[in-house]
Amino acid sequence: MDAGFAMKKTTLWTDCTLATMQDNGVPYGMIENGNIVLQGSKIMWVGAAKDMPAQYLRDATDFRSAGGRLVTPGLIDCHTHLVYAGDRAKEFEMRLQGASYEDIAKAGGGIVSTVKATRQASADELLEQTQLRLRQLISEGVTTIEVKSGYGLDLETERKCLTVARRLTHDHAVTVRTTFLGAHAVPPELAGDSDGYIDEVIHMLTVLHGEGLVDAVDAFCERIGFSIAQTQRVFEAAKALKLPVKLHAEQLSDSGGAALAAQFGALSCDHLEWLSEAGVKAMAQAGTVAVLLPGAYYFLRETKLPPIDLLRQHGVPIAIATDCNPGSSPCTSLLLMLNMACTFFKLTPEEAFAGVTRNAAKALDLHDRGILAAGMRADIAIWDARTPAQLCYAIGANPLYQSIQNGQTQ
Ligand SMILES: [Zn+2]
Numbered sequence: 001m002d003a004g005f006a007m008k009k010t011t012l013w014t015d016c017t018l019a020t021m022q023d024n025g026v027p028y029g030m031i032e033n034g035n036i037v038l039q040g041s042k043i044m045w046v047g048a049a050k051d052m053p054a055q056y057l058r059d060a061t062d063f064r065s066a067g068g069r070l071v072t073p074g075l076i077d078c079h080t081h082l083v084y085a086g087d088r089a090k091e092f093e094m095r096l097q098g099a100s101y102e103d104i105a106k107a108g109g110g111i112v113s114t115v116k117a118t119r120q121a122s123a124d125e126l127l128e129q130t131q132l133r134l135r136q137l138i139s140e141g142v143t144t145i146e147v148k149s150g151y152g153l154d155l156e157t158e159r160k161c162l163t164v165a166r167r168l169t170h171d172h173a174v175t176v177r178t179t180f181l182g183a184h185a186v187p188p189e190l191a192g193d194s195d196g197y198i199d200e201v202i203h204m205l206t207v208l209h210g211e212g213l214v215d216a217v218d219a220f221c222e223r224i225g226f227s228i229a230q231t232q233r234v235f236e237a238a239k240a241l242k243l244p245v246k247l248h249a250e251q252l253s254d255s256g257g258a259a260l261a262a263q264f265g266a267l268s269c270d271h272l273e274w275l276s277e278a279g280v281k282a283m284a285q286a287g288t289v290a291v292l293l294p295g296a297y298y299f300l301r302e303t304k305l306p307p308i309d310l311l312r313q314h315g316v317p318i319a320i321a322t323d324c325n326p327g328s329s330p331c332t333s334l335l336l337m338l339n340m341a342c343t344f345f346k347l348t349p350e351e352a353f354a355g356v357t358r359n360a361a362k363a364l365d366l367h368d369r370g371i372l373a374a375g376m377r378a379d380i381a382i383w384d385a386r387t388p389a390q391l392c393y394a395i396g397a398n399p400l401y402q403s404i405q406n407g408q409t410q
Contacts (some may be wrong), residue, residue: 002336006316007113007405008039008040009039009040009061010038010039010044010056010059010060010061010062011037011039011060011061011063011064012035012036012037012056012057012060012062012063012064012067013035013036013037013038013064013065013066013071014032014035014049014063014064014065015049015065015067015068015356016033016034016035016036016066016068016069016071016382017030017031017032017033017034017066017067017068017069017070017071017374017386017387018030018031018032018036018046018071018072018372019032019070019071019072019152019353019387020046020073020370020371020372020373021025021072021073021353021354021357021358021370021371022371022372022373023354023358023371027350027351028353028387028388029371029372031046031047031048032048032260032295033047033049033050034046034047034049034071035047035049035056036049036071036372036393037052037056037059037060038378038380038404038407039407041377041378041380041406041407042376042377042378042409043077043150043346043372043373043375043376043377043380044056044310044372044374045374046239046372046373053132060100062213064388066382068386069111069382069383069384069385070382070383070385070386070387070388070390070391071314071340071372071380071381071382071383072141072353072357072372072380072381072383072388073255073357073369073370073372073376073379073380073381074141074142074143074144074247074369074379074380074381074403074404074405075140075141075142075143075144075334075356075357075360075381076088076142076143076144076145076356076357076360076361076364076366076369076370077137077142077144077145077146077228077322077324077334077356077360078145078146078268078289078291078319078321078360078361078363078364079146079148079268079270079291079293079319079321079322079323079363080137080145080146080147080148080323080324080325081147081148081150081151081181081323081324081325081326082130082133082134082137082145082147082165082168082324083118083126083130083147083149083151083162083164083165084114084117084118084129084130084151084161084325084326085114085117085118085120085121085125085126085129085151086113086114086117086118086121086129086326087330088109088113088114088326088327088330089106090109091104091107091109091110091113094107094109096283097386098299098305099219100358102122102222107230110327111151111185111327112188114151114326114327115151115152115153115157115185115187115188116242118152118161119152119153119154119157120156121158123164123167125134125168126160126161126164127164127168130164130165130168131168131171131172133324133332134168134172134174135172136332136333137174137322137332137333137334138172138173138174138292138352138396138403138410139398139400140333140334140335140400141156141334141381141383141400141403142174142334143173143175143379143380143381143403143405143406144172144174144175144176144177144360144361144364144366144369144379145174145175145176145177145391146176146177146178146179146216146321146363146364147165147168147176147177147178147179148179148180148181148184148218149161149162149165149178149179149180149181149182149184150181150182150183150185150208150218150220151182153182153183153185153186153187153197153205154187154200154204154206155200155203156258157203158182158208159208159211159213160178160206162178162180162208162213162214163213165178166178166213172341173403173405173406173408173410174405175366175379175406177216177366178213178214178215179214179215179216179217179218179246180204180205180208180209180213180214180216180217180218181217181218181220181228182200182201182205182234183197183198183201183218183219183220183225183226183231183234184205184219184220184225185220185225194226194227194230195230198226198230198233198234201234201237202233202234202237205217205234205237205241205243205269206237206241209241209243214243215243215244216244216245216246216364216365217234217235217238217242217243217244217245217246218245218246218247218330219231219234219235219245219247219248220248220250221247221248221249221255221256221257221260221261222241222248222249222251222252222253222255223252223253223255224252225248227255227261228255228256228257229310229386231247231257231260231261232260232308233260235264237259238264244266244267244365245261245264245265245266245267246261246266246267246268246269246270246291246363247260247261247266247268247269247270248270248271249261249269249270249271249272249275249279250269250271250272250273250274250275250276250279250294251271251272251273251274252273252274253274254275254276254279255275256276256279257269258272258275258279258280258282258283258288259279259282261283261286261288262279262282262283262285262286262288263282263286264287265287265288266283266286266288267288267289267362267363267365268288268290268291268319268363269283269289269290269291270288270290270291270292270293270321270323271291271292271293271296271306272290272291272292272306272307273297273302273304273305273306274304275290275306275307275310276307277307277310280307280310280311280314280316281314283314283316284314284315284316284375287300288316289316289317289318289319289359289362289363290306290316290317290318290378291318291319291320291321291360291363292306292312292318292320292341292345292347292355293320293321293322293323293337294320294321294337294340294344294345295307295322295323295324295328295329295331295337295340296323296325296328297327297340297344297345298328298329298340298344299323299328299330299331300328305345306345307345308347313347317354317358317359317362317363318338318347318351318354318355319356319359319360319362319363320334320338320341320347320352320355320356320360321356321360322334322337322339327367334356335391335394335397335398336393336395336396337356338352338353338355338356338391338392338393339392339393339395340356341392342392342393347391349388349391349392349393350389351392352392353388353392357370358370358371364405377406377407378404378405378407379405379406380403381398381400381402381403381404382400382401382403382404383401384398384399384400385399
C-alpha cells in the first residue's frame with residue numbers, strides 16, 4: 001500500500017439516513033440505507049450502501065455504524081455578532097418593569113452599553129465570554145460560523161474583536177469567517193457626525209484588511225443606522241480592496257439597501273422584513289442570498305414578515321441564522337431558529353434546513369461545504385433523528401449524537 005495514502009485514516013460510516021442537501025429534486029437529497037466514506041478532512045464517497053464500490057470497503061481502516069440515524073452536513077450559522085462583552089439582561093428587565101427607552105438610555109443602556117463593555121474588556125476576557133456562546137452553537141452541530149465586529153467602533157477595539165474571532169479556531173473545532181461591521185452604529189464620541197465616522201470606518205477597514213483580519217464587509221443600512229449614500233461609500237472601499245460585501249437591509253423600513261448591495265454583487269442581504277419586489281429582483285439577478293433572522297423578529301416582536309413568496313418566485317436562495325447579539329437576538333441556538341423560521345416565516349422544513357446548510361455556505365462564499373458530496377469537506381452532524389423535519393419541529397431539544405469537523409470526530 002502507498003505510504004502516503006496509508007497515513008490518512010479512511011472511515012466508513014454505514015447504516016446512515018443521509019440528508020445530503022444536494023439540490024437534485026429529491027427532498028433533502030435524502031438517501032436511505034446510505035454509506036459515507038471520509039478520508040482525512042474530505043468526503044470521499046456518499047450514496048446508497050448497495051452502490052458503494054468495493055474499493056472503499058477494502059480501503060477503510062475505521063468502521064462506524066450510524067445505527068440508522070440522520071446524517072447531515074454540519075450546520076452553518078452565517079450571521080452572528082458573537083464577540084461582545086457583558087449582556088443587556090438588566091435592560092430587558094427594566095423594559096418589562098415598565099421603563100421607557102428614554103429611561104434605559106439615561107441609565108446607559110442600548111448599544112452604547114455594549115460598546116463600552118467591549119472596549120473595557122481585555123482580549124482574554126472577551127475571548128472567554130465569546131467561547132461560552134460558541135460552545136452552545138457547536139453543541140448543536142454547528143461547524144462553521146460567521147462573526148461580525150461592530151461593538152468596538154474604534155480601531156483598537158474593532159481589531160481586538162476580529163482578533164478574538166480569529167482566535168476562536170485555536171481551541172474549537174469550527175471555521176470562522178470574519179466580517180468587518182464598523183458601520184454598525186455611530187460611536188458616542190462622534191454622535192451627530194455620521195459622515196465623519198464613515199471616513200473613520202473606511203480607514204479602519206483598510207488597516208484591518210491589511211492585517212488579514214477581514215473576510216467580508218457589512219453595514220447597517222437603516223434610518224436609525226447609515227444612509228444609502230454612506231453605505232455606498234463603505235462598499236466602494238470594500239470593492240477597492242476586493243472584499244465581498246453583505247448588508248443589514250430593510251429590517252425596519254424599505255430604504256433600498258438590498259438593491260444597492262446587489263449592485264455590488266453582495267453575498268447576502270440580511271433581515272429583509274421590508275424588502276420590496278424590486279429589491280427581490282435585484283437580489284435574484286445578482287445571486288445574493290436572503291438571510292432571514294427569526295430570532296430578532298421574535299425578540300423585537302416584529303409583525304412584518306419578509307416577502308417569502310416573492311423570494312421563492314424569483315429563486316432567491318434563503319438562509320437562516322441566529323443573529324446572535326446582545327440587543328435584539330441573544331440567541332445561541334440555530335436549531336431554535338429552524339423552528340422559528342418554520343413557525344413565524346412559514347418556510348417548509350426543507351427550505352429552513354437548506355438555510356442552515358447549502359444556502360448558508362453560499363452566503364459565506366464557501367464552496368466546499370453545506371452539502372454531503374464527494375470532494376466536500378468532512379463537516380458532518382449525526383442526529384438522534386430520522387428526518388430533518390424532526391429537527392425543525394422540536395422546540396428546545398438538542399438531538400445531536402455526534403459531530404465531525406474537518407474529518408475529526410468531536
Ligand atoms: Zn445582525
